[in-house]
Every structure is written in C-alpha cells, then in structure tokens.
Amino acid sequence: MRRRNLSRVLHAVADAGPLSRAAVAARIGLTRAAVSSLVDELLRAELLVERGPGRSGAVGRPGTQLLLSDRGPCGIGAEIGVDHLAVCVMDLRGQARTRIGHEARNQGGDPAAVLAALTGMLRRAEAEAGAVGLRPAGLTVAVPGLVVRGTATVLRAPNLGWRDADLAGLLPDDLGPVTVENEANLGALGELWSGHHSPAPASFVHVSAEIGIGGAVVVDGELLRGAHGFAGELGHVPVRPEGRPCSCGGRGCLEAYAGEAAVLRAAGLTPGPGVRLGALTGRCEAGEPTAVAAVRRAGTALGIALSGAVNLLDPQLVVVGGALARLGPWLLPGVRRELARRTTAAAGGRSTPVPVTASPLGPDGPLLGAARHAMRTTLDAPGGA
Amino acid sequence: MRRRNLSRVLHAVADAGPLSRAAVAARIGLTRAAVSSLVDELLRAELLVERGPGRSGAVGRPGTQLLLSDRGPCGIGAEIGVDHLAVCVMDLRGQARTRIGHEARNQGGDPAAVLAALTGMLRRAEAEAGAVGLRPAGLTVAVPGLVVRGTATVLRAPNLGWRDADLAGLLPDDLGPVTVENEANLGALGELWSGHHSPAPASFVHVSAEIGIGGAVVVDGELLRGAHGFAGELGHVPVRPEGRPCSCGGRGCLEAYAGEAAVLRAAGLTPGPGVRLGALTGRCEAGEPTAVAAVRRAGTALGIALSGAVNLLDPQLVVVGGALARLGPWLLPGVRRELARRTTAAAGGRSTPVPVTASPLGPDGPLLGAARHAMRTTLDAPGGA
Numbered sequence A, B: 001m002r003r004r005n006l007s008r009v010l011h012a013v014a015d016a017g018p019l020s021r022a023a024v025a026a027r028i029g030l031t032r033a034a035v036s037s038l039v040d041e042l043l044r045a046e047l048l049v050e051r052g053p054g055r056s057g058a059v060g061r062p063g064t065q066l067l068l069s070d071r072g073p074c075g076i077g078a079e080i081g082v083d084h085l086a087v088c089v090m091d092l093r094g095q096a097r098t099r100i101g102h103e104a105r106n107q108g109g110d111p112a113a114v115l116a117a118l119t120g121m122l123r124r125a126e127a128e129a130g131a132v133g134l135r136p137a138g139l140t141v142a143v144p145g146l147v148v149r150g151t152a153t154v155l156r157a158p159n160l161g162w163r164d165a166d167l168a169g170l171l172p173d174d175l176g177p178v179t180v181e182n183e184a185n186l187g188a189l190g191e192l193w194s195g196h197h198s199p200a201p202a203s204f205v206h207v208s209a210e211i212g213i214g215g216a217v218v219v220d221g222e223l224l225r226g227a228h229g230f231a232g233e234l235g236h237v238p239v240r241p242e243g244r245p246c247s248c249g250g251r252g253c254l255e256a257y258a259g260e261a262a263v264l265r266a267a268g269l270t271p272g273p274g275v276r277l278g279a280l281t282g283r284c285e286a287g288e289p290t291a292v293a294a295v296r297r298a299g300t301a302l303g304i305a306l307s308g309a310v311n312l313l314d315p316q317l318v319v320v321g322g323a324l325a326r327l328g329p330w331l332l333p334g335v336r337r338e339l340a341r342r343t344t345a346a347a348g349g350r351s352t353p354v355p356v357t358a359s360p361l362g363p364d365g366p367l368l369g370a371a372r373h374a375m376r377t378t379l380d381a382p383g384g385a
Helices: A004-014 A022-026 A032-044 A112-130 A184-194 A260-266 A280-286 A291-313 A322-342 A362-380 B002-016 B020-027 B032-044 B109-129 B183-192 B260-266 B278-285 B289-313 B328-342 B362-380
Strands: A046-051 A064-067 A072-080 A084-090 A096-103 A132-141 A155-158 A162-166 A180-181 A204-209 A213-219 A317-320 A356-360 B048-051 B065-068 B071-079 B084-090 B098-103 B134-143 B153-157 B163-165 B178-183 B204-209 B212-219 B317-320 B354-356
Touching: A004 A022, A004 A046, A004 A064, A004 A362, A022 A032, A032 A046, A072 A112, A072 A291, A084 A112, A084 A362, A084 B084, A084 B098, A096 A112, A096 A362, A096 B048, A112 B163, A112 B183, A112 B362, A132 A184, A162 B071, A180 A184, A180 A362, A180 B065, A184 A204, A184 A213, A184 A362, A213 A291, A213 B289, A280 A291, A280 A322, A280 B032, A291 A317, A291 B032, A291 B212, A291 B289, A317 A322, A322 A356, A362 B328, B002 B020, B002 B032, B002 B048, B002 B065, B002 B317, B020 B032, B032 B048, B048 B278, B065 B163, B071 B362, B084 B109, B084 B362, B098 B183, B098 B362, B109 B134, B134 B183, B178 B212, B183 B204, B183 B362, B204 B289, B212 B289, B260 B278, B278 B289, B278 B354, B289 B317, B289 B328, B317 B328, B328 B354
Parallel strands: A072 A132, A132 A180, A204 A317, A317 A356, B071 B134, B134 B178, B204 B317, B317 B354
Antiparallel strands: A046 A064, A072 A084, A084 A096, A155 A162, A204 A213, B048 B065, B071 B084, B084 B098, B153 B163, B204 B212
C-alpha cells in the first residue's frame, strides 16, 4: 500500500508538477502528513527534488515545490533495427539525456552477436548516465517482431531472420527490470506519452514502418496485446486478396504494397543496404513523379487496410509514425480518401471521418517509447528503485 | 459498499451455486456473519432462494444451499429485426421463461410505429411473467444498427432505414433500466455468457448476420465499444477494394459478398420478403451446387475480412453466429482456409491458426444476449431491484 502511494505521489508530480506537498495531498486524497512522509522517502531515493519557494503573491505561505528528479533513477530504452542499434537514457522528467546509435547489419545476424553489440552500447550509456548522476532502473528493448506476451521471446522477426529467439539471457540483468516489446507497440506508447496530443487520445491506431509495417492499437489508454501478444499486425491485413505474394506466406498483404521494399521498387529504386524509405522524402519534395506516384499508391493501400481497422475498432485517431511519417504530405491524402469512402461511421452521420496525423516523433518513436517505458517502471513501482 | 457486496454474493451463487453461506463466504472473502446478513436481504428481495439440506455425507452439519431465484426480478430482452420482433423473459437462473415473436415488416417503418408494436409485446410478456411470479427489472433492446455509445440513439440502421432515431422516449420506462444496443454486440455477449465455452474465452471475434453482417469484439471479457460505440463493423471491412459497390457508399465491403442479398443472388434466388438466408440450409444439405458454391464463396470473403481482424486483434477464438451459423458446414472451410493462409501468427510458429466455431445459439443469439444483459443488470446492481 505504501509502495502504491509512493507511485501515486510520483504520478501526481509527473502529471501536474511542480506541485507543493499540499497540492499533491489534494490531488491524491491523502492527508498532508501522509504525503510529507511519502515525499521524504522519495526525496531520499532521488526520485523527487525540491525547488522553492513557490510563486510569490499566492495566498498563504508559499511552500517549496516538488518536481521529478533529473538525477537518480532513469530508464534505458534500446532499439534493435534491421540496420541500426540505438540506446537512449531518459530521466524521470522525460528528457532524453544520452543517445547512442550505430549502423549495424542485423539482418540474418545471430541474436547473441547482435545482443553483444547492444550490450556494449548499454554499458557505454550506463557510464554516461553515471557521469551525470543517473542510475539505470529499467531497460526496455524494441524489436521488429512478434514478442510472446509477457516474455523476452521473439517468436518471429522476419526482417531480422529471427525465430524463437529468447533474449532474456542475452541482456544485462543489472539495469533494472528488462522488458522486450514489439517496436510498433513501443512507438504507440511513445506517441501516447509524448505530450503531443492534449488530452492524450484514449483510443488510437498507430502505424509504424521500418522495413515491415507494424501497427499497434491503444484502447482506453492501454495497448491491446491480444491473446498471444500479437495484436496490431496491420502489415498483414489483406488489401488485394488475390494480389502479390507476401513474405508471410499470404497474398496481397498491406506490406506487399506499402512496405519499404514495395514502395522503393515502385519508385524505381532497388531496395538494399543503405537504400531506405527516407531516400524518397527528397525525391517527393523535388516533385519526382515516379516517387510521388509510388508513395501515393502506398497511401491508398494503407488507407484500405486502415479502413478495415477503423471499422473494427472505431478509434478516436489514426497516427502514422516511423519512416512513413516523413512521407505524410504524399501519403496521407490517399489514406484519408480511403477512410472517407470506406468507414461506415463516416458515411453514417459523423460529419468528418476519423482524423489522421503524422507522428512528430517519426522514426524516433520506438526508441523514445522504449526509454519512456523503462523510465515509467520506476514511476509505477518506486520501491523497486 | 453493501450494494457491491450484495452483487458479489449474487455473482458467486450465479457462477458456482448451489452454495452454502459458508461456501459463499469463502469465495468472496467476507465473514460468515457478514454473508448471512447479505443473504437475508437477498432472500427478502426474492433474488435468492434456499434449498436444503445440502448433500448428506458431507463433513459437518449440512447447511442449506443457496441458489438464484426463479421468481422475483427478471430481465426482458427484445429484438427489432428487419422482418420480425421478438421478446424474451429470462429469470435469474438464465432460463428463458417466455418468448413472443412476430413477423413484422420493419424495413422503412416509422420507429414510433415499430416501438409501439414492440411495447404491446413487452406488456404481454410482463403479464406472462407476472403470472409465474416474475417482475421485470431491466429491459435491453437489440437493434441492427449503430447505437451511439451510452445512449438509446440509433445513429444509422440501414436495413431498417432508420437514422438518428432516439428510442428512449418510445420504450416503457417501468420495466427497469433500459439499454439499447447493437444486435451483434448482444449476440457476442450472449455467446460469452452462454456457458457453451468453458472456460469462457477472454477474447474473441463474433460475427453475426441477419440482412447485414455485424461483428463484435470481446477483449478481456468486455465488449470493445470504440470511441463512438461503433466498433465491430466487420461488414464494411474491404475484401475486394475495387469490387462491388456497397450500400454504405464504399466499395468491395464484406457485406457486398457475404451479406444475405449477395449470397441469395449468387445462389440464384431473388432476395425479398420471406426469402432469407435460412432458405439456403436445405439447398446446401441437398447438395444443390449453386447454393453450395454461393455459400463457399461467402466463406472465402468472410475469411479474408476475418484475417484482417485476427491480424489486428489476435483473439483466442472466432465465433460465427446468427443466420450464418447454420451454414457452417459449407461456410467455415473457406473461413478456416483464408485464416490459415493470411494470419501471420499462424505462419510464424503457432501450430494451428485461431479456432473458428459456429455458435450453437444461431439466430437466437442477439435476443438471448439481450435478455441475459437485462437480467444481469439485477445481478450487478441488486439494490436497484
């Protein structure tokens, strides 16, 4: 119970700080004496700091203000991409304090070798964090694949070539609780917690793309995980049922039309190391007709798949993130057109169909989402720090 | 708090009864004295009855057993179909005690006239219930359309021709709390509470069909309602994106391939009053090739739409209900084939794709779900009885 109340104090300050002890007490419905005792413990653990006095001119004695510490416990997020590794240290205020990124050929790489390289980066990040008074209290790793719910097992990451890879023994265990999670899910959590949407949408569909296309569904502020942890596989929703074969064994999946390789080929480029979706942004900005047409067609395919998702889920918002976000000006009109045509609630009386936005986080979403997820393990369970 | 504990006692008896007072106390973690006081109140309100003594030979004094009453408060479910109206009275034991059904041409009918006819049936049901000692304590009405979340407003029921119809003022207000709900959602709840699945699946997708095709999604034992209450619109998931126009204004929706009119036409029948999907069961049983082919093609279309749903939601189970359930032997092979081809988790290592079953409730699902929903309002809030 005390641990739960410690967490409630931290969340109150995270949501609305700086706050006085009295303001915290009012927000969470505990006595000021109880809050003072909790705050003392949180100050000692370097989870909170004091700043004072409060604004002058306020009625009564201006108390010192509490805010989350920018020293002490922090979260570490990591991302295993197809051709990069990245690590980010985030303090409790949500500031990314250290970022380390490397190009890496992870495709077809042995998980142990990839994780050894990542562990080296985590140790460097830990040292850099230590130099500014931060100590890791949680580690969350984003992977482009299906993670079995509640485990560190990657059932399948086709773009890495991994199957049944258990990462638990391959990651350091002294950086706090370890979570391995699908990158699309972490991208969606990053978006949810980013503060870009005010108020944060209770329910949305999030699309992200690196080589594959991932999706994530947030309902009532929580990720929809599915019975096995595989919910959100937007990339394999059929959009041309008798169309192109897909690497998954199916046919006509969204990924075969709006995945990176498909879009690059349609734009006249040969997918391969170093040739990524980002290359299309400049071409589209320059008005290169093949590139623009390729991205527009991808937008239509994405809109068809999202129409199915919106009909099934009735979200408040659709967010397009990852590498696709930067192609928004050419991609999103087709998405919006298909949603307007194909979502029944739009036809049925809603004045406008579901809004679609490009994520300001773009390709950083999964890494920042991972770091914030790790950081939040401390806010949620401060006794673990 | 007392009201909540009254509900916990009722749910314990509903889930596991007959139970002794001591067994109830053990299940819900209250003292036997507290439970006895709650039970006395529930006996007085005719929500529980006693039967006794318990089985002889048990250790200790055999206590009387508690079970839910088959007199006293009951739920009334009602269904507004395109060509019928139905009412069902359900006692707290989940037994349908009275059913009244009428053919009715509701398509294009004025909501006030349709509800007046329904109200007449409700009054007859109330009288029949009263004759066996039951009194209505909740009314739930199933409609084939989009109901605005938390209201009695039918935003759109295309197969009835209704738009923005507020049913609140058109239904009796003396039969307990009134709920208006989409029929597909109630079909799914009926399935969830039916006892056909043991244990009840935490997450499943439910398909139901009358003229249109409705879907409902249950996640963690709760209906997924969506931001506006419109989740589960499986009928308008695109399956042939540039295919047939659909009544919704879209193109290539599932309903244009597996909806009643489409399947009847493909089977060489002319849809119209009295010609319903049920007519195909006999033809399929007789091996009539056109009918069998029509239903098989509908199964393929349904499988494509469900593949998208399964990729997005990762449910434990898919249940096909309503009029489609009776076509299971010809419909489900195509559904299963498409799911096996197109759901990534199946390709990714699960040994079998998501199971698909036909609902034993069949076309009765929404009405029984409505009655059970109404009945459960009493179990959930017995103080209201």
